[in-house]
Amino acid sequence: MIVAEQKPLDEIKGLIAEAEKVLVLGCGTCVTVCFAGGEKEAGILATSLRMASKIDGQPKDVTHTTVQRQCEWEYLDAVADQIREADIVVSVGCGIGVQAVVERFPEVWVVPGLNTSFMGLPTEQGVWEERCAACGSCILGLTGGICPIARCAKQLLNGPCGGSQNGVCEISKELPCAWQLIYDRLKSQNRLHLITQIQPPKDWSKSRDGGPRRITREDLRLAAEASE
Amino acid sequence: MQIVAYSCHYCAYAAADLAGVLRLSYPAAIRIVEVPCTGRLDVLEVLHAFEHGADGVMVAGCLEGDCHFQAGNLNARRRVARVKELITAVGLEPERIEMFNLSSAMGRQFADYAVKMTQQTASLGPSPLRAASGRVSRTGAGGDGLGTRREGSGDVGPSTQKTPAAHQERQR
Missing domain, CATH: 3.40.50.2300 (Response regulator)
Incomplete structure (x- = not known):
């Protein structure tokens, strides 16, 4: 939400x-x-x-x-x-x-x-946390369902960085390291091989860097012919 | 002066009833509104009470740990804290609303709390909202926060009533 x-x-x-x-x-x-x-x-x-x-x-x-x-x-x-x-x-x-x-x-x-x-979810009654940054090209399938774009302060694709200490991010003691979470999740699922794949630089043109975004579904448009 | 006392059915309202049975005096400014549990108390309802001219609001629930519905009084305490923030932003004093806890056997304490709340509210003076509206309104957008269980007619001033509203209600 x-x-x-x-x-x-x-x-x-x-x-x-x-x-x-x-x-x-x-x-x-x-x-x-x-x-x-x-x-x-x-x-x-x-x-x-x-x-x-x-x-x-x-x-x-x-x-x-x-x-x-x-x-x-x-x-x-x-x-x-x-x-x-x-x-x-x-x-x-x-x-x-x-x-x-x-x-x-x-x-x-x-x-x-x-x-x-x-955009986030309630983690307990009265507490909401960010979960999605609407980056336009989802990589949750590679990260065990944990988003490094929304939850890593540096938005790293190949983490963690040196600021990760005992599972906690260096920017706040309250903030878990997203890449530690990803490692733990993949390890528990026996999918650690996913983390060994080096991710190329992200295509940020699909995010805000490409300007305001627009999705068009011609099959759903009622006035497609009229507008053309 | 008018103070709305939201009192829970199982403890505070029964305590008010006991105060009446014991013939204890407490300020007539107290207008009791019975609620099934203080956990039922709605922030918006309390704001409406202030909007329509209440000088103060006391929320009286069961003793902590003894709520008939487990934790309704604890929820009410947090909501009272929220209302304090809201009315402070609006321009009213946060001391115009307080939470009290008592059992159904604490009739004397109910009367004492009523006196304490009345004195505390009196020290703040009349609500600027009542001064602005001139009198307590019974109607308005969003409902009436005061009129649901009012006893007597109009503002009865600083005198005391011998028989509490709760007791009168039961006698009918």
């Missing part, structure tokens, strides 16, 4: 300072599961903003609603009236959600209520 955390309330107050009618727009998918921007969190933020604006002497009309997925326009259309009626929309979806609202409703002023952090 995409993991995010809410911006400090003061920062959000600054973003909406000029508006009177505010809509806090939650998202029912990733940010709901990581307790950052679902129905409950949108309600808490809207209530907090109402209280704060009242205490500041400039009461704002703050409401909230949540859609199933902010990153698909079809779901946004269902709350189009609420979005258009607001002076400003505080999206508590991820960065994609914010941009989806802006692209669907270009005339609407939309600001982010969250800082989108990473």
Whole structure:
């Protein structure tokens, strides 16, 4: 899932300072599961903003609603009236959600209520860790299902480096060495021969280095002929 | 002054009931809201109480280790800590909400905690949100945090009530 955390309330107050009618727009998918921007969190933020604006002497009309997925326009259309009626929309979806609202409703002023952090998973209740860097060419099949791009500070393909001490990364005592984890996993699976293969330099053009990425599936496009 | 006391069914609410049976006085500012367990307590519900003008909130659950539902009171304690952070960011004092633990046999302690919470809240003055709204609202977006089990009518001021709300409720 995409993991995010809410911006400090003061920062959000600054973003909406000029508006009177505010809509806090939650998202029912990733940010709901990581307790950052679902129905409950949108309600808490809207209530907090109402209280704060009242205490500041400039009461704002703050409401909230949540859609199933902010990153698909079809779901946004269902709350189009609420979005258009607001002076400003505080999206508590991820960065994609914010941009989806802006692209669907270009005339609407939309600001982010969250800082989108990473793609990861909950390792225990209340703790989320990064697991994928969306590098565009997955090598998990060679590394025992442990990603050195997301979990090694140096993103090494042929690790570990000299900073790995007793299974711990040199950047933090809290951080296990990804390549130690890979070694242990492959050893337990009797697949250590995989680690002996020297990996060539990674093709980073499939990652962010190649600019914004786009995937097109012609078999799925409904208006392919019309657009050509 | 109005203080909402979220009290768990098995301990704190029964303690309030006992306080009534024992004819103990405690401040009339206390408005008891019975919850099945303090683990049921919702952060948003507490925020609504403050939004609609509560000067303070006390959360009263079972003694730690004695929760009827194992760890509901421990969860509530963490949520109270979260609410303290949220209301501080909003501009309210974190001392406006406190967690208390007591058994069903601790009627006197319930009255003592009610006095302590009332004094602590009184030292902070009225909630700026109540001053802004003028009175406690019974309606509003997101529901009413106060009106579900209110006793009496309006703000009863600094006097004391001889019979607690919980006891009155049971007598009907």
